[in-house]
Amino acid sequence: MPASGAGLLLGVGAGAGRGAARPGPSRGRGPRRAPARPGCLGAGVRRPRRRWCRGPHMDTLTSVCASDILERARRVVLKIGSALLVEASSGMPRRPWLEALVDDIVDLRRGGREVLIVSSGAVAVGRRSLPLDLTGRPRLQEKQAAAAVGQVRLAHAYQEVLGRHGITAAQVLLTLDDSENRRRYLNARNTIDTLLRLGAVPVINENDTVATQEIRFGDNDRLAARVAQMTSADALILFSDIDGLYTADPNKDPGARFIPTVEALTPEILAMGGGAVTAHGTGGMVTKLAAAAICMEAGCAMAIAPGKGTNPVKRLREGGRCTWFLPSHEPHAARKSWISGSLRAEGVVTVDEGAARALAQGGSLLPAGVRAIEGDFQRGAAVRVVGPDGRRLAKGLVSYPAEEARLLMGHKSGEIEALLGYRGRDELIHRDDMVVDTTEERTAS
Ligand SMILES: Nc1ncnc2c1ncn2[C@@H]1O[C@H](COP(=O)(O)OP(=O)(O)O)[C@@H](O)[C@H]1O
Numbered sequence: 001m002p003a004s005g006a007g008l009l010l011g012v013g014a015g016a017g018r019g020a021a022r023p024g025p026s027r028g029r030g031p032r033r034a035p036a037r038p039g040c041l042g043a044g045v046r047r048p049r050r051r052w053c054r055g056p057h058m059d060t061l062t063s064v065c066a067s068d069i070l071e072r073a074r075r076v077v078l079k080i081g082s083a084l085l086v087e088a089s090s091g092m093p094r095r096p097w098l099e100a101l102v103d104d105i106v107d108l109r110r111g112g113r114e115v116l117i118v119s120s121g122a123v124a125v126g127r128r129s130l131p132l133d134l135t136g137r138p139r140l141q142e143k144q145a146a147a148a149v150g151q152v153r154l155a156h157a158y159q160e161v162l163g164r165h166g167i168t169a170a171q172v173l174l175t176l177d178d179s180e181n182r183r184r185y186l187n188a189r190n191t192i193d194t195l196l197r198l199g200a201v202p203v204i205n206e207n208d209t210v211a212t213q214e215i216r217f218g219d220n221d222r223l224a225a226r227v228a229q230m231t232s233a234d235a236l237i238l239f240s241d242i243d244g245l246y247t248a249d250p251n252k253d254p255g256a257r258f259i260p261t262v263e264a265l266t267p268e269i270l271a272m273g274g275g276a277v278t279a280h281g282t283g284g285m286v287t288k289l290a291a292a293a294i295c296m297e298a299g300c301a302m303a304i305a306p307g308k309g310t311n312p313v314k315r316l317r318e319g320g321r322c323t324w325f326l327p328s329h330e331p332h333a334a335r336k337s338w339i340s341g342s343l344r345a346e347g348v349v350t351v352d353e354g355a356a357r358a359l360a361q362g363g364s365l366l367p368a369g370v371r372a373i374e375g376d377f378q379r380g381a382a383v384r385v386v387g388p389d390g391r392r393l394a395k396g397l398v399s400y401p402a403e404e405a406r407l408l409m410g411h412k413s414g415e416i417e418a419l420l421g422y423r424g425r426d427e428l429i430h431r432d433d434m435v436v437d438t439t440e441e442r443t444a445s
């Protein structure tokens with residue numbers, strides 16, 4: 001899987017003659033960033049490079065930046081922890097809180113944003129429904145059993161509260177493997193993209209019942225970051241029992257100072273979380289900082305924000321305090337650099353002149369424009385795209401394995417089902433999964 005990259009990128013077009021070009025906006029998502037605003041900084045905080053944090057409001061950094069980031073985001077992931085969602089005494093989801101959260105989600109969507117929820121709570125809800133000792137720490141198998149029971153109830157709660165607004169809830173359960181194995185990663189991403197395109201709200205949790213100790217995320221902070229990375233989200237909000245990152249745990253150190261913005265995970269910042277971020281750390285700030293590392297690398301802004309009290313998103317949009325972790329680049333750039341830099345091309349796809357022109361204009365590569373295919377690759381592999389004269393045009397992730405791609409070569413997308421026996425994607429390489437080589441790159445290679 002894309003260990004580090006995420007985001008969307010340039011598109012490429014289809015073959016001439018029998019193939020239609022597919023220019024236009026990527027997967028229905030609009031322009032992702034608005035122009036710069038002048039900066040806003042808190043005392044002692046380095047000036048962010050980001051254009052979204054520039055303003056004259058020197059003492060109101062978090063409010064200005066929060067509203068900027070959220071207002072400009074097209075795709076937002078909200079992570080809800082068990083403690084916020086589940087009433088400890090009853091083991092039931094806090095209904096009024098959830099309803100208010102959904103009001104916030106409706107507002108976000110009204111502004112044209114896509115919203116995904118990463119929700120914990122399956123174990124907390126399910127524990128009470130099984131004859132388990134609630135005083136001790138449950139063993140892994142007991143937690144998995146509890147999750148199996150609780151997840152049904154959790155999904156039902158989301159279905160009801162979203163359904164009141166006519167919104168369809170969609171349950172997606174993921175394991176670490178889904179984010180690290182490229183095929184599974186692409187499948188999960190395509191499913192989530194499709195759900196969003198169709199107007200549903202994906203409600204995502206770890207697939208606790210099959211995840212084992214060794215492979216489980218173990219913490220939904222990191223799962224949420226992986227989801228943000230996988231879906232090229234612009235912003236991830238981790239709702240917590242605390243309003244952000246402090247120089248030390250404020251519950252232990254009354255002198256701890258609030259940090260409004262983090263631009264780089266320096267050793268000093270990591271130390272604030274109580275030590276180095278490891279893959280196996282759990283809870284507290286450690287997993288939140290691990291999530292921040294994933295997001296910042298993926299070009300996604302991340303916030304630790306207070307979730308207690310009603311309408312947490314609304315409060316944030318109205319200037320409520322939180323800590324923002326700012327990425328150094330946008331999701332487009334992160335994904336583009338992952339495809340062009342980190343992935344080895346496992347095959348070569350030769351396209352005709354019409355397809356080459358369409359690629360340059362921005363659009364997806366349809367099978368119709370393909371003349372030849374070299375290599376033995378799997379679905380999701382990176383391949384080099386070359387023109388009829390062998391010149392490099394692009395690099396992208398293929399939607400079909402080599403043997404199927406060869407069957408589709410030169411055919412219209414409408415023939416895919418008849419040729420393969422199933423209806424796959426229209427594009428051999430979707431424009432979002434492709435980096436078009438610039439003239440300089442072509443000359444250099
Ligand atoms: N540097 C820090 N800044 C803020 N909180 C910290 C810090 N170090 C440790 N913490 C602790 O982390 C807690 C939040 O983590 P946790 O309870 O796991 O989150 P969640 O709200 O997602 O359940 C805070 O209540 C606080 O006690």
Ligand SMILES: N[C@@H](CCC(=O)OP(=O)(O)O)C(=O)O
Pocket residue numbers: 080081082083119120121122123124147205206208218219220221
């Ligand atoms: N997947 C588990 C939750 C894991 C988790 O990270 O929980 P939390 O720390 O409450 O966000 C569940 O649904 O119970």
